[in-house]
Amino acid sequence: MAEKRDAAHMQRYWTKTSTLMWTIFALWIVFSFVIPLFAVQLNTFRFLGFPLGFYMAAQGCLVGFVVLCVWNAIAQNKIDEEFGVQED
Amino acid sequence: MADSKSAGGGFYGNLGKIYGGYAGGFIVFTLILAVLEQMGVPNKIIGYAFVVLTIGVYAYIGILSRTMDLSEYYVAGRKVPALYNGMATGADWMSAASFISMAGGIYLGGFNALGYVLGWTGGYVLVAILLAPYLRKFGQFTVPDFLGTRYEGNGARLCGVVVLFCASFTYIVAQCFGIGIITSRFLGIPFEVAIFVGLLGILVCSMLGGMRAVTWTQVAQYIILIIAYLVPVVWLSTKLYGIPIPELTYGRALDQIAQFEEKLGIVKHFTDAFTDAKGQFSWTEFNNFWALVLCLMIGTASLPHVLMRYFTTPSVREARTSVAWSIFFIFLLYFTAPAYASFAKLEVYQNVIGHPIASLPAWVQNWSQVGGLLTIKDANGDGIVQLSEFVINQDIVVLSMPEIAGLPFVVSGLVAAGGLAAALSTADGLLLAIANALSHDVYYKMVDPKASAGRRLIVARTLLIVVALIAAAVASTRPSGIIQMVAWAFSLAAAGLFAPLVLGIWWKRTTKIGAITGMISGFAVCLFYLVMTRYAPDTFKEMFGTNLWFGIRNISSALFGLPVAFVVTYVVSLMTPEPSQEMQDFVDSIRTPKGLVTAGG
Numbered sequence: 001m002a003e004k005r006d007a008a009h010m011q012r013y014w015t016k017t018s019t020l021m022w023t024i025f026a027l028w029i030v031f032s033f034v035i036p037l038f039a040v041q042l043n044t045f046r047f048l049g050f051p052l053g054f055y056m057a058a059q060g061c062l063v064g065f066v067v068l069c070v071w072n073a074i075a076q077n078k079i080d081e082e083f084g085v086q087e088d
Numbered sequence: 089m090a091d092s093k094s095a096g097g098g099f100y101g102n103l104g105k106i107y108g109g110y111a112g113g114f115i116v117f118t119l120i121l122a123v124l125e126q127m128g129v130p131n132k133i134i135g136y137a138f139v140v141l142t143i144g145v146y147a148y149i150g151i152l153s154r155t156m157d158l159s160e161y162y163v164a165g166r167k168v169p170a171l172y173n174g175m176a177t178g179a180d181w182m183s184a185a186s187f188i189s190m191a192g193g194i195y196l197g198g199f200n201a202l203g204y205v206l207g208w209t210g211g212y213v214l215v216a217i218l219l220a221p222y223l224r225k226f227g228q229f230t231v232p233d234f235l236g237t238r239y240e241g242n243g244a245r246l247c248g249v250v251v252l253f254c255a256s257f258t259y260i261v262a263q264c265f266g267i268g269i270i271t272s273r274f275l276g277i278p279f280e281v282a283i284f285v286g287l288l289g290i291l292v293c294s295m296l297g298g299m300r301a302v303t304w305t306q307v308a309q310y311i312i313l314i315i316a317y318l319v320p321v322v323w324l325s326t327k328l329y330g331i332p333i334p335e336l337t338y339g340r341a342l343d344q345i346a347q348f349e350e351k352l353g354i355v356k357h358f359t360d361a362f363t364d365a366k367g368q369f370s371w372t373e374f375n376n377f378w379a380l381v382l383c384l385m386i387g388t389a390s391l392p393h394v395l396m397r398y399f400t401t402p403s404v405r406e407a408r409t410s411v412a413w414s415i416f417f418i419f420l421l422y423f424t425a426p427a428y429a430s431f432a433k434l435e436v437y438q439n440v441i442g443h444p445i446a447s448l449p450a451w452v453q454n455w456s457q458v459g460g461l462l463t464i465k466d467a468n469g470d471g472i473v474q475l476s477e478f479v480i481n482q483d484i485v486v487l488s489m490p491e492i493a494g495l496p497f498v499v500s501g502l503v504a505a506g507g508l509a510a511a512l513s514t515a516d517g518l519l520l521a522i523a524n525a526l527s528h529d530v531y532y533k534m535v536d537p538k539a540s541a542g543r544r545l546i547v548a549r550t551l552l553i554v555v556a557l558i559a560a561a562v563a564s565t566r567p568s569g570i571i572q573m574v575a576w577a578f579s580l581a582a583a584g585l586f587a588p589l590v591l592g593i594w595w596k597r598t599t600k601i602g603a604i605t606g607m608i609s610g611f612a613v614c615l616f617y618l619v620m621t622r623y624a625p626d627t628f629k630e631m632f633g634t635n636l637w638f639g640i641r642n643i644s645s646a647l648f649g650l651p652v653a654f655v656v657t658y659v660v661s662l663m664t665p666e667p668s669q670e671m672q673d674f675v676d677s678i679r680t681p682k683g684l685v686t687a688g689g
Contacts (some may be wrong), residue, residue, distance in 0.1 A: 014679060021217045028213045032385060033378055036206060039199065039361035040369065049339030054359040057202040058426040059335060062419055065209050069216045069415045073408040076221070080405070085682040087403050 013083040020075055024068050031064040103172060111311045117141070122498040131497040135274035138501035139508060142312060143289040146305045146512065150293030153301035158541050161298030161548070162229040162524060164400040168303055173406075174413025176306035177397045179313060181208075181418055183259070183514035184266025185574035186425075187313060188507045192482030193571055194429035198358040200373055202426065203380040204571070207578075209422050210381070211388020212415040216408065219389055220398040222593045224407035225678045226685060229399065230521075231392040231585070232529040238592040239600040240671070242534050247607045249525045251584030252392045254615070256518045257559060259391075259577035262570045263515040264563035267508065269483060273458045274504045280564045286512070287560045294516045294523075295549050302516045303400060309509035310417065316506020317421050317428070320490045320499050324431045334427035341430040348437040352475050358433065372639040379644035380575070386650060387578025390585040393514075393521035404681040432485050435493040440478055444471050451491035455484060462488070483570050519559075523552040575643035576618060583614030583649025587657050593679070595661075596672050602661030610653025618645040 035042075039053030047055050080086040099106070121134050159165050168176065186208060193201040226234055232252060236245030267286035272279045293305045325334035328341065345358050355367035362377060364370040388394065397414075401407045440448065445466055455462040461481035464473060480488070487507060490499040527548035532539055539547070567573065587606050591598040620628040621635070621642040629635055640647055670686070677686045 010676065010680065017679075024213065024217050028210060028217075032206060032210045032381055036202070036381070037374070037378060043359065043361060048336065050342065051359045053361055054199055054202070054342070054426075055339075057199065057206060057361075059423045061206060062209050062423050065213055066412075066415050066419050068213045069412040072213075072216045073412045076408060077405055080681055085680050087405060087681050 009083065010085075013079070013085060016079050016083075017076065020072070020079065024072055027064070027068055031061040031068070035061055100167065100169070103169070107172075107307060107311065110308060111315070114312060114315065118498065118502055121501065122496060125496055125498050131500075132276065134497055134501045135504065138505040139271060139274050142505045142508060143512075145308060146289060146509075147292040149305045149308055150296050150301040153297035153304055155297050155300050156542070156545060158544065160300045161545055162528065163396075164298075164300040164303045166227075166400055166402055168400045168402075170401060170406040170410035171413050172307050173303070173397060173401050173410040174417050175310040176303045177394065177410070177414040178417035178421075179306040179310035179509065179513035180302075180397055180517040181394060181414070181514070182313065182421055182510050183574065184263050184507065184511035185571045186421065187317065187510035188266050188269070188486050189483050189569070189571040190422075191425045191428040191432065192480075192485030194426055195432050195480075195485045196482050198356065198363075199361045200363070200377060203377045204384065205422050205425060207381045207384025208388065209415060209419060211385035212411055212418070214385060214389040215394070215398075216411040216415075218590050218594065219395060220407050220411050221404045221681070222678050223395055223589075224398050224401060225404050225681060227399070229528050230524050231395050231589070232525055233533075234592070235588055235603070236529065236533065238671070238674070239588070239598075239603045241600065243604050244588070244600065244607070245529055245533065247604055247611075248585065248588075249529050251581065251607065251611055252525050253522055254611075255387075255391065255577045255581035255584070256393060256522045257555070258573055258580065259393075260515055260518040260522070260555075260559045261563045261567065262573035262577070263511045263518065264560045265566065265573070266483070266511040266570055267515070268563060269458060269461070270487065270504050270508050270511070273454070273487070274501070279458065283560045283564050286508070287556055289508075289512055290515045290519060291553065291556055293512075294520050295552050298524075298545075298548070299396075299400060299520060302513075302520055305516065306513045309513040313506040313509040313513075314417070314420055316502045316509070318424060319502055320493075320495060321424055321428050321431060323495060323499065324435075324493055325427070328431070328434075334431070335423060338427040338430045341427075341434045345430065345433050345437065348434075352437070352441065354475070358430070375639060376641055376644065379640050379647045383579050383582055383644045383646040383650075384575065386582040386586050386646065390581040390589065391578070392525070392581070392585070393517040395589075396521060396524075397517070428486060428489070432489040432492065435489065436478070436480075439492060439494065440473055441475055443473055445473055446471065448473070449491070449494075451488060455488050455491075458484070481569075519552055519556055522555050523548050526551045526555075572643055576645070579614055579618065579642075579644060579646035579649070580611070582646040583653055584611035586650065587653035591654075591657055591661075593675065596675050597661055597666060598657060599661045599664040599667055601664045602657045602659075605660045606653045606657030609656045610649040612649075613652045614645045614649025617648055618642045621645075 036057045039057055042053035042056060043051040045052040121137055125134055155161055190204050193204055223234060232245045232248035235248040264283050268279050268283035271286045272282035294302050321334040322332045325337045326332045329337040331337050342359055349357055356363055356365060362369055362374040364373055398407045401410050452464060461484045463479045465477050467477050487503055490503055527544060531547050532544050584607055587610060588603040674686050
């Protein structure tokens with residue numbers, strides 16, 4: 001293996017992976033804490049027949065979590081292929 | 089099946105057909121029982137049929153999957169496809185707490201209990217981005233294996249085993265408790281005996297085939313538990329509003345509940361956020377809400393029985409996909425749970441409160457006999473059930489709701505089978521995590537590194553039985569409610585394991601001493617808070633002049649342990665010499681899907 005070229009190459013791979021991690025981590029905070037903790041204010045609105053704050057904590061944020069996990073799997077697999085580090 | 093598995097191709101090629109046929113078979117079985125019920129077969133026999141037949145199926149899969157191969161026993165041969173690992177993780181994950189107690193918690197607590205729904209789903213995002221793919225790449229047998237390798241030696245490994253044992257054991261006691269409730273109610277035997285009967289169902293499966301048997305049984309258990317959870321809610325949604333999608337219709341149930349609340353003079357509204365018993369906004373409730381969400385989520389990403397499921401996929405890529413499948417399968421139950429709770433609340437307000445006690449059907453009698461979890465006392469002697477006279481424990485709301493709502497008994501049997509599947513599958517996973525840590529990490533890695541494969545498997549199986557028996561014995565003393573015990577388990581795991589796992593992968597500078605001191609101090613603070621506030625509240629008050637720190641309940645004990653673990657690990661790591669180049673190369677090698685894992689330090 002070309003070790004020298006690899007070091008810089010792998011550094012960029014890890015930077016990109018970390019960026020994806022932090023992005024999803026930030027959105028995780030939004031769905032886990034920011035939205036649910038404004039439930040009192042959101043409850044003054046209605047959505048699909050639900051008080052919005054209740055709806056988000058019971059359903060909306062959960063959908064968000066599923067989307068984040070699917071997105072992570074797809075995006076990270078793409079990054080792996082871009083840098084040629086996917087498994088054989 | 090056992091043969092075709094080892095031969096390869098046959099079993100793995102036909103997974104869809106096998107489990108599709110199995111799901112169909114289960115539906116036909118339920119329909120036959122429904123017809124039999126209409127023909128006059130007594131409820132007792134239907135209850136028996138559900139409990140005995142499903143446990144029989146799990147035992148059968150367990151026996152077919154028996155193995156004497158180490159890799160099959162510990163990590164199911166690393167051949168489990170992402171989709172099926174997702175289902176198995178779903179069953180492994182959703183325990184008696186999710187299935188039996190969570191909707192009951194929402195029934196009683198309203199919005200404030202939605203912290204459980206959020207906390208038990210969102211943690212998978214952390215598993216996906218921080219841990220699963222890297223632990224899969226590391227590719228050993230257990231979570232303490234990782235700690236022992238990354239932090240060079242048996243010190244970190246032993247700390248990991250201690251935390252794993254404390255968390256998983258608390259968790260498994262809660263499952264035995266749930267199994268006891270169901271078998272006691274549906275087989276009509278005393279609670280204390282029922283626990284040990286249910287235990288047999290756990291043992292046949294995990295003991296013979298280890299991870300391989302547990303995996304394929306858990307897939308079967310997921311199918312039953314999700315059908316069982318959805319059927320009564322979909323049924324009620326259709327009955328009440330004509331639309332079979334409860335997630336869309338229970339907004340209307342919430343409106344009706346609000347009308348009843350007004351009529352009955354209830355000040356704590358079901359959908360109001362962060363209210364106390366008087367219906368006023370409370371900062372204590374607000375803080376406890378986010379603290380619980382945080383502890384449950386971090387706990388998700390620290391519990392070894394969940395993390396070790398991602399050791400079983402064929403590749404890193406599949407491990408990632410598998411997390412996405414896991415949360416999808418888990419989500420199906422969790423976003424239905426608030427609907428379940430709302431319908432149960434509405435049915436109680438409509439069919440029980442304000443009705444003559446004499447007119448209540450037999451289910452009241454039947455449930456009153458299970459460990460005092462349901463009581464109706466005619467306090468004012470008017471023969472009518474008043475709101476304050478009807479006391480239902482959160483652990484039986486889900487199980488009794490079909491009867492309260494007047495659905496055929498076959499639905500109750502189905503729900504019981506689902507609850508049993510949830511409790512058994514989690515108990516299996518936990519038992520395996522504990523027994524593997526003790527046999528692999530303690531016995532093989534520390535006591536007798538020359539032990540033969542056969543001997544290691546015998547030790548693993550013996551420990552499995554011993555741990556199971558102790559857990560059942562503790563559960564028969566009814567130490568606490570299911571959901572509290574499970575939340576404690578999450579806090580213990582979060583405080584002890586999250587920092588060393590995450591920092592071990594994401595921060596190369598983490599040193600051996602830093603990680604060990606961090607684990608010990610974080611776990612100790614969490615355990616101290618939990619034990620003192622639970623068992624010695626008076627001493628705690630004397631020491632600190634307050635009942636609870638910042639009013640945070642002990643189910644969120646990790647709120648204090650977590651920051652301690654991170655800070656101590658960070659500071660001590662910076663004070664100790666940088667890890668060796670070999671160790672840094674090792675971290676690099678588990679960060680990259682391609683290539684071999686290097687030896688480490």
